Amino acid sequence: MTRTLYVYEHCPFCVKARMIFGFKNIPVEIKYLLNDDEAGPIGMIGQKMLPILDEDGRFMGESLDIIAHIDDTGEKVLCGEPNPAIEDWISGISKPLYKLMLPRAACAPLPEFATTAARAYFVRKKEPSAGQFSLLLEDGTDFLATLNSRLHLLAPLIRSEAAVNGALSMDDIHLFAALHSLSVIKGVIYPPEVERYRQTMVRLCGVALMDDYAA
Ligand SMILES: N[C@@H](CCC(=O)N[C@@H](CS)C(=O)NCC(=O)O)C(=O)O
Incomplete structure (x- = not known):
């Protein structure tokens, strides 16, 4: 296969x-x-x-x-129970995350934006819902403060650095994807528990963060 x-x-x-x-x-x-x-x-x-x-x-x-x-292929790994508090935490950051992440992703050296036309397509498609990227890049201070204060609320919810609820579950999929999006935003401060979780997840799932492109 x-x-x-x-x-x-x-x-x-x-x-x-x-x-x-x-x-x-x-x-x-x-x-x-x-x-x-x-x-x-x-x-x-x-x-x-x-x-x-x-x-x-x-x-x-x-x-x-x-x-x-x-x-479902071979032995299942996502066997843990979800914690509704994780879903709530993720939905609580969605607006500031979306507003800060999209314009930064659009400037990053990502393979989907390898041509000027591809980058321009993304900007044209996302700006109507997110807002003008140049303005979002100029003033994201309040959104950034919100994200950083929310990260302090995530730290005590992390039961293990290898699985947010103690056993791998869909919550790890959703949470790491949100942390991956956050990683393109410069100025995000990760409490130690969150940082350990991010790095362990990178090792376990093999998906690199965008820290190097953070802006
Ligand atoms: N429900 C879909 C949503 C996927 C989705 O929204 N993908 C976006 C990229 S983040 C997309 O391809 N949008 C079309 C576009 O970018 O032109 C899923 O979970 O796979």
């Missing part, structure tokens, strides 16, 4: 799909598409949406479907 996962590096849904392969040590080829490549995804699943898993020419979209499908 040959597996290819089509992704954008900045995309949290793509991060989620990538994580399950790392957790389970299942080989997969990661391919980055340009952000303005509409024909590729539409040709595979009928819409311009990543992630897409290609298994020997059979295509599957939707990150949660991909995760469930791969976790």
Whole structure:
């Protein structure tokens, strides 16, 4: 069986799909598409949406479907119970995260933005909902303060650096994807428990953070 996962590096849904392969040590080829490549995804699943898993020419979209499908291959690893407080924490940061992450991702040297046209496509598509990127980049102080204070509330919820609730669960998928998005934002301060969790998750799932591009 040959597996290819089509992704954008900045995309949290793509991060989620990538994580399950790392957790389970299942080989997969990661391919980055340009952000303005509409024909590729539409040709595979009928819409311009990543992630897409290609298994020997059979295509599957939707990150949660991909995760469930791969976790059902061999022994399951996402066996832990979710904690509603983690879901609440993630939804509590979604607005400041979205506003700060998108304009920074758009400036980062990510493979989906390898051409000027691909980067411009992303900006054109996201600005109507997020706001003008140049303005968001100029004044994000309040959003950043909110994120940093929320991170202090996350620290006591982390029961183990290798699994937020003590045993790997969907909460780890959702939480690490949010922390991955946060990693492109300069000035985010991670309490020690959160930092240990981030680094351990990188080792376990094999998905690198964007710290090096933080702006
Ligand atoms: N429900 C989908 C959502 C995936 C999604 O929203 N992907 C975004 C990237 S973060 C996308 O491909 N949007 C189309 C675009 O960027 O043009 C999933 O979980 O897989």
